Amino acid sequence: MSLSPRTIGAAILLLIVAALGCELRDDGETTLVLTGSSTVAPLMTEIAKRFESENPGWRIDVQAGGSSRGIADVRSGLAQIGMISRELAPDEKDLRAWAIARDGVALIVHRSNPVRALDRSQILAIYSGRVRNWREVGGRDAEITVVTKAEGRATRQVFLEYLAPLASAELHADIIIGHNAQAIQTVGGNPHAIGFVSIGAAEVDAERGTPIRLLPIDGRPASLDAVAAGEFPLTRHLNLVTRSEPGPAIEALIRFARSEQLHDLIRAQSFAPLQP
Amino acid sequence: MLERARARSGGGRFAGVVLGIAAALGLAVFVWIVGDIVGRGIGSLSWDFLRAEPLDAGRAGGIGPILVSTALILTIAIGVAAPLGLATAVFLSERLPGRSRGQRLVSTCLDVLAAVPSIAFGLFGNALFCRALGLGFSIVSGGLTLACMILPWVTRTVEQHLRSVPDAYRLGGAALALSRTTIVWRLVLPSARRGLVVGVVLGTARAAAETAALLFTSGSVMRWPTSLLDSGRTVSVHIYELSMNVPGGSDAAYGAAVVLLVALLGIQALAKWLTERWLGRGGEA
Amino acid sequence: MTIPLEASTGSDIVLAVDDLTVHYGSRPALTGVTTRFRRGRITAIVGPSGCGKSTFLAALNRLTDLILGCRVSGRIALDGRDIHGADVDPISLRRRVGMIFQTPTPFPLSIRENVTLALREHGVRDRGEREAILRSVLERVGLWDEVAGRLDESALPLSGGQKQRLCLARALALEPEVLLMDEPCSALDPMAAATVERLIRELAERYTILIVTHNLPQAKRLADDLAFFWFEEGAGRLIEQGPAKQVFNKPTHPLTAAYVHGECG
Numbered sequence: 001m002s003l004s005p006r007t008i009g010a011a012i013l014l015l016i017v018a019a020l021g022c023e024l025r026d027d028g029e030t031t032l033v034l035t036g037s038s039t040v041a042p043l044m045t046e047i048a049k050r051f052e053s054e055n056p057g058w059r060i061d062v063q064a065g066g067s068s069r070g071i072a073d074v075r076s077g078l079a080q081i082g083m084i085s086r087e088l089a090p091d092e093k094d095l096r097a098w099a100i101a102r103d104g105v106a107l108i109v110h111r112s113n114p115v116r117a118l119d120r121s122q123i124l125a126i127y128s129g130r131v132r133n134w135r136e137v138g139g140r141d142a143e144i145t146v147v148t149k150a151e152g153r154a155t156r157q158v159f160l161e162y163l164a165p166l167a168s169a170e171l172h173a174d175i176i177i178g179h180n181a182q183a184i185q186t187v188g189g190n191p192h193a194i195g196f197v198s199i200g201a202a203e204v205d206a207e208r209g210t211p212i213r214l215l216p217i218d219g220r221p222a223s224l225d226a227v228a229a230g231e232f233p234l235t236r237h238l239n240l241v242t243r244s245e246p247g248p249a250i251e252a253l254i255r256f257a258r259s260e261q262l263h264d265l266i267r268a269q270s271f272a273p274l275q276p
Numbered sequence: 277m278l279e280r281a282r283a284r285s286g287g288g289r290f291a292g293v294v295l296g297i298a299a300a301l302g303l304a305v306f307v308w309i310v311g312d313i314v315g316r317g318i319g320s321l322s323w324d325f326l327r328a329e330p331l332d333a334g335r336a337g338g339i340g341p342i343l344v345s346t347a348l349i350l351t352i353a354i355g356v357a358a359p360l361g362l363a364t365a366v367f368l369s370e371r372l373p374g375r376s377r378g379q380r381l382v383s384t385c386l387d388v389l390a391a392v393p394s395i396a397f398g399l400f401g402n403a404l405f406c407r408a409l410g411l412g413f414s415i416v417s418g419g420l421t422l423a424c425m426i427l428p429w430v431t432r433t434v435e436q437h438l439r440s441v442p443d444a445y446r447l448g449g450a451a452l453a454l455s456r457t458t459i460v461w462r463l464v465l466p467s468a469r470r471g472l473v474v475g476v477v478l479g480t481a482r483a484a485a486e487t488a489a490l491l492f493t494s495g496s497v498m499r500w501p502t503s504l505l506d507s508g509r510t511v512s513v514h515i516y517e518l519s520m521n522v523p524g525g526s527d528a529a530y531g532a533a534v535v536l537l538v539a540l541l542g543i544q545a546l547a548k549w550l551t552e553r554w555l556g557r558g559g560e561a
Numbered sequence: 562m563t564i565p566l567e568a569s570t571g572s573d574i575v576l577a578v579d580d581l582t583v584h585y586g587s588r589p590a591l592t593g594v595t596t597r598f599r600r601g602r603i604t605a606i607v608g609p610s611g612c613g614k615s616t617f618l619a620a621l622n623r624l625t626d627l628i629l630g631c632r633v634s635g636r637i638a639l640d641g642r643d644i645h646g647a648d649v650d651p652i653s654l655r656r657r658v659g660m661i662f663q664t665p666t667p668f669p670l671s672i673r674e675n676v677t678l679a680l681r682e683h684g685v686r687d688r689g690e691r692e693a694i695l696r697s698v699l700e701r702v703g704l705w706d707e708v709a710g711r712l713d714e715s716a717l718p719l720s721g722g723q724k725q726r727l728c729l730a731r732a733l734a735l736e737p738e739v740l741l742m743d744e745p746c747s748a749l750d751p752m753a754a755a756t757v758e759r760l761i762r763e764l765a766e767r768y769t770i771l772i773v774t775h776n777l778p779q780a781k782r783l784a785d786d787l788a789f790f791w792f793e794e795g796a797g798r799l800i801e802q803g804p805a806k807q808v809f810n811k812p813t814h815p816l817t818a819a820y821v822h823g824e825c826g
Contacts, residue, residue: 033412033413035413038517038520038521039521041496041517041521042333042334042517042521042522042525043333045333045498046332046333061413061495061497061507062496062497063413063491063495063496063497063507064491064496064517064521065491065492069492076407078406078407078412179520179521180520180521180523181519181520181521181523181526182520198523200523201523203523204523204524205523205524208524268332269333270523270524376629442666444662444664444666445666445668445669446627447624447627447662448662448666448668448728449668450624450627450655451622451624451655451659451660451662451732452655452659452678452679452731452732452735453652453653453654453655453656453679453682453683453735454652454678454679454682455652455682458678458682462668462670462678463668463669463670466669466670467669
């Protein structure tokens with residue numbers, strides 16, 4: 001067997017023909033593309049799946065890529081709907097946001113940490129870097145490892161709002177991480193660490209045996225139930241984003257995503273529904 | 277003789293110990309990683325895991341559609357990168373004289389390209405294939421993006437093997453009045469077959485492990501693909517999404533990682549078998 | 562220089578070289594070579610290493626074209642036609658001027674393909690014809706009996722002497738007029754070298770042969786004519802050329818005398 005130019009040429013030709021064949025595919029489907037927040041994407045994937053099964057002839061592609069990607073793709077038209085895990089920023093008011101669920105941000109520490117609660121001033125002291133030892137907030141004599149989310153992460157935004165007027169640049173960090181999973185891994189592996197993450201993710205991992213504890217905030221237990229009941233102070237909305245005048249197809253999906261029949265699904269994806 | 281000479285020199289013995297430790301460490305890390313992945317992932321594995329659709333954002337169900345999308349994307353990537361890389365390598369080693377300006381220019385470009393972080397290829401692929409060419413988030417876009425990404429690797433590997441083909445074949449061929457085409461196709465390329473296989477295997481492995489370049493090109497849809505213009509996520513993207521963005525998705529992620537590991541080992545074994553079979557007849561190493 | 566130009570008649574001359582100079586980059590490898598080679602004779606080209614002998618051979622079938630930075634000036638005529646002429650294709654030139662290298666390098670193909678590859682390329686479409694040529698050239702180099710049973714096996718495991726004879730056979734298959742040989746025996750063991758040398762003598766009846774050698778006794782045994790090259794003023798030059806007996810016994814140039822008597826080089 002030897003490679004001839006003919007063999008290779010034939011292979012390339014075959015590929016092109018195959019690609020063209022797809023181009024000619026007959027689709028009488030209504031197709032919607034959603035891009036954006038990788039936190040929202042798994043939830044929307046499940047919502048879309050249920051929507052598709054109830055509405056034959058629809059096809060909804062959900063792509064993860066980050067909130068800012070979602071904004072950009074809706075503006076450019078690559079996606080009809082964006083997903084963001086925060087509110088619209090002032091310079092994004094050309095778009096329209098539609099809340100579909102809520103998420104809370106919880107402080108987590110290692111399970112072996114004797115500290116059971118922190119009040120706002122203590123949290124502020126730790127996250128502004130003024131308090132560097134657990135002893136000063138009622139814990140063991142050990143230096144605090146402060147785990148902070150990277151700039152641009154939605155949970156960081158929510159957390160900063162709670163600590164206002166602390167500026168983003170003043171937020172202390174010993175370790176900077178990106179995803180919830182990283183933060184949970186880091187705190188679960190360090191008895192002296194503290195971090196803030198999405199409540200849903202923290203609850204699931206704590207139940208599955210990761211040695212972390214969710215701290216109550218302002219006396220409210222950090223749980224999805226508290227978020228759903230509207231009692232938890234650190235919450236954010238998960239939003240869908242469209243152009244200001246979405247068409248009927250887009251509105252149909254958004255209406256479905258906001259409907260009460262999805263509450264079980266939202267809870268299964270570790271988020272809180274809009275209404276309790 | 278040689279063995280004794282080696283053993284007698286003290287420095288040689290020290291170097292031997294250091295090399296031995298380094299090798300053992302390397303092996304230990306490999307065994308640890310593989311053991312960890314297999315240990316955590318083996319529980320999720322079953323025949324259904326390979327066939328079924330993912331459920332509950334990937335926590336449950338299987339990875340059937342993801343395997344299909346992965347295979348399609350890799351096929352496109354290799355199908356485009358292999359012939360293109362081969363042609364470029366032939367051009368570099370047989371047409372452009374060594375150390376000429378053109379040769380250096382192309383080589384430098386390839387080396388720079390090989391060092392570009394894959395996310396940059398993702399953004400490039402998104403701009404070119406998804407938007408400019410209107411292919412959207414699709415298996416084709418992802419495959420073509422990966423093809424661009426692995427092209428420099430394939431090209432350089434093949435080129436190195438082409439350059440190691442003895443000049444005596446080229447001169448001997450020319451002295452027998454063979455045309456340049458015949459010399460390249462019948463004498464040089466067959467001797468560099470191993471290089472092509474190695475290049476393709478390296479490229480496949482790199483492509484199969486890729487996530488950043490694919491998030492923005494082939495996307496992360498988990499449906500059974502019905503055409504090459506459908507979006508589809510690869511196993512690596514699936515692992516990434518499950519472990520980063522799906523709380524409670526890590527078991528399924530480890531299961532998928534075992535599948536990926538086995539598939540990559542399978543590709544290696546296939547390539548080895550192929551080279552040996554292929555090179556067995558009248559071939560040269 | 563004693564170049565017996567006047568001693569040969571026109572049709573007798575196969576190769577006519579006038580003022581041949583070869584540069585590698587800016588460095589001259591060979592300079593001002595003017596000579597004639599007569600049909601059906603063996604010319605041994607001798608001289609120390611680095612005096613441009615191999616370069617000279619490579620220029621004669623334009624293998625120098627393939628060497629990066631190599632420039633050739635002067636005139637080389639094969640049967641009266643300039644080989645650098647616009648109408649001359651180097652491929653067709655190399656069909657007529659075959660070459661054997663110092664290290665025998667069969668292609669990584671079967672024994673059969675080593676011979677038939679070039680035949681196929683040059684339009685011998687008929688399989689039977691190719692087989693006939695294969696057999697006849699292998700018989701001529703004395704290889705047929707040794708390899709007849711394994712023609713489809715790789716040529717690479719052959720012994721050194723067998724490899725060189727195979728290379729000779731594949732060159733002969735193209736029916737060249739001139740055979741250039743660059744130290745064809747020097748990489749072989751004495752037995753194999755003797756076989757190949759005997760073969761060269763047999764071939765002399767049909768071909769014009771130019772053989773570069775470092776082995777003076779071999780030159781003495783084989784050559785009708787002798788050409789002596791020397792490295793002088795930074796480049797290789799042709800010092801003396803003539804009938805072998807004459808150059809060996811009564812060299813006209815003191816350098817030649819010193820070389821053939823083993824005093825230098």
